[in-house]
Amino acid sequence: MEDLEKSREKAANYRISSAVIKRLPRYFRYLRELLEAGRMRISSGELSKMMHVTASQIRQDLNCFGGFGQQGYGYNVKYLYSKISEILGVEEHYRAVIIGAGHLGLALVGSPMFSKRGVTLTALFDNSPDLVGKEYGSLHIYDIAELDTYIKRNNIDIAVLTLPRMYAKETAERLASLGIRGIWNFTNVELDLEELGITVQNVHIGDSLMQLTYRVHNADEIEDTE
Amino acid sequence: MEDLEKSREKAANYRISSAVIKRLPRYFRYLRELLEAGRMRISSGELSKMMHVTASQIRQDLNCFGGFGQQGYGYNVKYLYSKISEILGVEEHYRAVIIGAGHLGLALVGSPMFSKRGVTLTALFDNSPDLVGKEYGSLHIYDIAELDTYIKRNNIDIAVLTLPRMYAKETAERLASLGIRGIWNFTNVELDLEELGITVQNVHIGDSLMQLTYRVHNADEIEDTE
DNA sequence: TAGATTGTTAATCGATTAACAATC
DNA sequence: TAGATTGTTAATCGATTAACAATC
Numbered sequence: 001m002e003d004l005e006k007s008r009e010k011a012a013n014y015r016i017s018s019a020v021i022k023r024l025p026r027y028f029r030y031l032r033e034l035l036e037a038g039r040m041r042i043s044s045g046e047l048s049k050m051m052h053v054t055a056s057q058i059r060q061d062l063n064c065f066g067g068f069g070q071q072g073y074g075y076n077v078k079y080l081y082s083k084i085s086e087i088l089g090v091e092e093h094y095r096a097v098i099i100g101a102g103h104l105g106l107a108l109v110g111s112p113m114f115s116k117r118g119v120t121l122t123a124l125f126d127n128s129p130d131l132v133g134k135e136y137g138s139l140h141i142y143d144i145a146e147l148d149t150y151i152k153r154n155n156i157d158i159a160v161l162t163l164p165r166m167y168a169k170e171t172a173e174r175l176a177s178l179g180i181r182g183i184w185n186f187t188n189v190e191l192d193l194e195e196l197g198i199t200v201q202n203v204h205i206g207d208s209l210m211q212l213t214y215r216v217h218n219a220d221e222i223e224d225t226e
Numbered sequence: 227m228e229d230l231e232k233s234r235e236k237a238a239n240y241r242i243s244s245a246v247i248k249r250l251p252r253y254f255r256y257l258r259e260l261l262e263a264g265r266m267r268i269s270s271g272e273l274s275k276m277m278h279v280t281a282s283q284i285r286q287d288l289n290c291f292g293g294f295g296q297q298g299y300g301y302n303v304k305y306l307y308s309k310i311s312e313i314l315g316v317e318e319h320y321r322a323v324i325i326g327a328g329h330l331g332l333a334l335v336g337s338p339m340f341s342k343r344g345v346t347l348t349a350l351f352d353n354s355p356d357l358v359g360k361e362y363g364s365l366h367i368y369d370i371a372e373l374d375t376y377i378k379r380n381n382i383d384i385a386v387l388t389l390p391r392m393y394a395k396e397t398a399e400r401l402a403s404l405g406i407r408g409i410w411n412f413t414n415v416e417l418d419l420e421e422l423g424i425t426v427q428n429v430h431i432g433d434s435l436m437q438l439t440y441r442v443h444n445a446d447e448i449e450d451t452e
Numbered sequence: 453t454a455g456a457t458t459g460t461t462a463a464t465c466g467a468t469t470a471a472c473a474a475t476c
Numbered sequence: 477t478a479g480a481t482t483g484t485t486a487a488t489c490g491a492t493t494a495a496c497a498a499t500c
Contacts, residue, residue: 010376015467016444017467019466019467020467021437021440021467022437023440024434024436024437024440025430025432025436025437026433027429029414029416029433029434031433043480043481043482044481044482045481046452047485052418054468054469054470055469055481056468056469056470056471057467057468057485059481059482059484060467060468060469060483060484062483063482063483063484067482067483069481069482069483070476070481070482071474071475071476071480071481071482071483072475072476072479072480072481073476073480073481073482074480074481074482075482076245087443088436088439088440088443089439089440089442089443089444090436090439090440092442092443094439094442098425099461100326101330102333102336103329103330103333103336104329106329107328107329107330107333110329113414113431113432113435114435116432117292117432117435117436118283118439119435119439138301145240158438158439158442161277164354165237177396181442181445182438182439182441182442184434184435187356188255190255192278197445199438199441199442199445201400201434201435201438201441203431203434204251204252205429206251206339206342206343207248207251207252207255208239208338208410208427208429209343209345209410209427210250210251210254210314210316210343211247211248211250211251211318211427212314212384212408212410212425212427213314213315213318213343213344213345213408214247214313214314214315214453215247215408215425215427216315216318216320216383216384216407216408216425217313217314217315217318218242218315219407219423219425243491245488245490245491245492246491248459269456269458270457270458271456271457280492280493280494281457281473281493282492282493282494282495283491283492283493285457285458285459285460286459286460286491286492286493288459289459289460293458293459295457295458295459296457296458296499296500297456297457297458297459297498297499297500298455298456298457298458298499298500299457299500300456300457300458301458432455439469455500456500457477457498457499457500458494458497458498458499459489459496459497459498459499460495460496460497460498461494461495461497462493462494462495462496463492463493463494463495463498464491464493464494465491465492465493466489466490466492466494467488467490467491467492468487468488468489468490469486469487469488469489470483470485470486470487470488471484471487472483472484472485472486472488473482473483473485473497474481474482474483474484475479475480475481475482475483475496476479476481476482
């Protein structure tokens with residue numbers, strides 16, 4: 001009771017910094033590994049060695065959301081994992097569709113990434129007559145023309161954009177008007193629909209490639225990982 | 227002359243923070259767009275409006291590498307773009323191979339991302355007899371057994387890992403021993419080969435999905451984009 | 453020259469780390 | 477109880493923003 005209120009209060013009282021938010025998925029990954037390895041408990045000190053961050057940072061980060069540990073003991077792996085999952089929205093069990101059934105879209109369908117994070121893929125959409133009507137994995141490929149009806153009928157929370165960049169903007173705006181809550185954008189168009197109340201996560205995979213080339217190019221002068 | 231020395235000196239004297247490095251690809255993108263749109267010059271003020279960052283930050287960031295602007299005028303788009311390209315290593319014209327010819331690997335082959343960033347893909351590798359020997363795009367799919375010979379013979383700088391996670395670690399270490407300079411890692415295994423002098427860029431696409439679910443889950447309390 | 457805009461220093465703000473009292 | 481380790485406050489460090497002199 002107290003615990004619950006305490007964590008609610010904390011999360012509500014102040015803004016969680018985006019530095020912290022970015023680290024949460026990494027905690028999630030490490031904790032799942034520990035869980036799968038059968039570990040019952042972990043201290044911030046030991047976790048810090050595994051993750052190459054300071055123990056202080058781990059304790060600070062976790063305490064943004066509440067006191068999940070116990071003095072003299074550390075953290076219960078299972079409990080902490082469940083709390084982080086909750087914070088990240090894994091428990092919400094979002095429903096998602098993929099728009100664009102090219103290689104990238106199909107690669108995403110094939111991966112366990114979604115199910116591991118509580119997201120259920122329900123359909124694919126494409127505009128190519130060659131693809132429409134086919135099944136892929138356990139998913140049906142619908143004509144993009146059916147998007148509006150489908151989204152409304154099936155209570156879809158998230159749309160994954162893996163379509164050609166020329167369609168990105170119009171599709172995103174259409175999705176916004178259909179009441180979608182989040183867009184995971186793989187096109188390198190920079191979408192910003194925050195003013196429409198839609199959360200957009202832009203992937204920009206090319207930026208990652210450029211960070212790599214930068215670091216290779218300047219390899220002699222760098223040691224700082226990240 | 228002076229300019230060149232000045233910028234060399236700057237980059238050498240102190241460490242460029244990773245906050246700055248992460249922003250460079252975004253400047254690169256916006257500058258290319260301006261260039262393609264035929265813009266000759268841009269001021270930090272105007273660019274700041276386009277990019278939703280402060281003009282101060284833009285000027286600070288660029289000045290890490292040298293004075294690329296001119297008082298009273300702003301920045302010459304073409305010149306600035308060429309400088310940023312240089313800084314990011316685009317001019318190095320790296321040669322890369324993709325290891326793992328699944329959907330993700332093939333999606334990458336099909337995209338103009340590499341060529342736009344001065345990276346040339348030269349080959350695909352896979353271990354499946356169904357794929358080995360085939361052509362995809364203009365690329366040949368080689369047997370993974372031929373990796374060692376190929377890498378050494380063809381002066382490959384970068385390897386893109388789009389293979390199943392179970393092979394990630396051993397392949398990465400093998401690549402390191404073959405003298406590869408950078409690894410772009412799409413498996414969700416966290417590779418760290420910095421002590422071997424290899425630059426590893428981990429993509430962790432699942433973390434991006436979790437940031438999205440976090441933000442959707444907490445949509446009411448957030449305004450801060452990033 | 454007057455106006456504009458950079459390059460750069462100084463001020464502010466936020467994030468990380470260190471330290472330690474609380475407590476299991 | 478003694479030992480361990482958290483939660484949290486205080487100190488440090490770094491990144492961002494503001495301001496303005498330099499200068500095109």
